[in-house]
Amino acid sequence: MAVREILLLGNPLLHRPCQPVGRDELAGLGGVVDDLRDTLLDFRRRHGCGRAIAAPQIGVMKRLIYWHSDPPWALVNPILENLSAETFALWDDCMSFPDLLVRVARHRTCTLRFTDLSGNEIVRQLADDSAELLQHECDHLDGILATQKAIDGRSFALRSERSQLTA
Numbered sequence: 030m031a032v033r034e035i036l037l038l039g040n041p042l043l044h045r046p047c048q049p050v051g052r053d054e055l056a057g058l059g060g061v062v063d064d065l066r067d068t069l070l071d072f073r074r075r076h077g078c079g080r081a082i083a084a085p086q087i088g089v090m091k092r093l094i095y096w097h098s099d100p101p102w103a104l105v106n107p108i109l110e111n112l113s114a115e116t117f118a119l120w121d122d123c124m125s126f127p128d129l130l131v132r133v134a135r136h137r138t139c140t141l142r143f144t145d146l147s148g149n150e151i152v153r154q155l156a157d158d159s160a161e162l163l164q165h166e167c168d169h170l171d172g173i174l175a176t177q178k179a180i181d182g183r184s185f186a187l188r189s190e191r192s193q194l195t196a
C-alpha cells in the first residue's frame with residue numbers, strides 16, 4: 030500500500046491506450062488497487078475532490094479504475110454501452126491537471142459493464158454524475174484526456190476562477 034505519484038498533463042503515458050487485464054492477472058491486482066485507493070484518498074485530503082482514479086494515472090497501463098463510491102469498486106476491463114443521445118455540458122476536472130477545468134459534453138446515461146476482483150461480471154446503469162465520471166475514467170484507459178474533449182477554444186479555465194464561470 031502506497032501513495033503513488035500521479036502523472037500530470039504532458040506526460041506521454043497519459044495518451045497511451047491501456048492493455049486489458051487477463052483473468053490470470055486478477056488475483057495479483059490487489060496491490061495496485063490499494064495503491065489507487067491510497068493515492069486517491071491522499072489527493073482528496075490535499076484538494077478536497079477526486080471521485081475515481083484510472084490505473085494509467087499512476088503509470089500502470091492496465092484497464093483498471095478505482096471508483097471511490099459507497100461501496101467502493103475496483104472496475105476491471107470496464108466498458109460503457111447504450112450511451113444516450115442526450116448529452117449535457119459540465120466543467121470537468123482531473124487529478125492529472127488539478128488546477129484546470131475543462132468544459133466538456135457527456136452522455137446523460139449509459140450502461141457500465143465490468144469485472145470485479147473476484148471475476149464476477151457486473152452491470153450497472155449510470156446517470157448524470159456517475160455517468161459523466163465513468164465516461165471520463167474510461168477515456169483515460171484509451172489514452173484520452175478531458176482536454177481533448179473540450180467543447181471549444183474557450184472551454185478552459187483555472188480552478189481559481191471558478192466563481193466567474195457560468196454553469
Ligand SMILES: [Zn+2]
Nearest residue numbers: 122123124125
Ligand atoms: Zn482524469
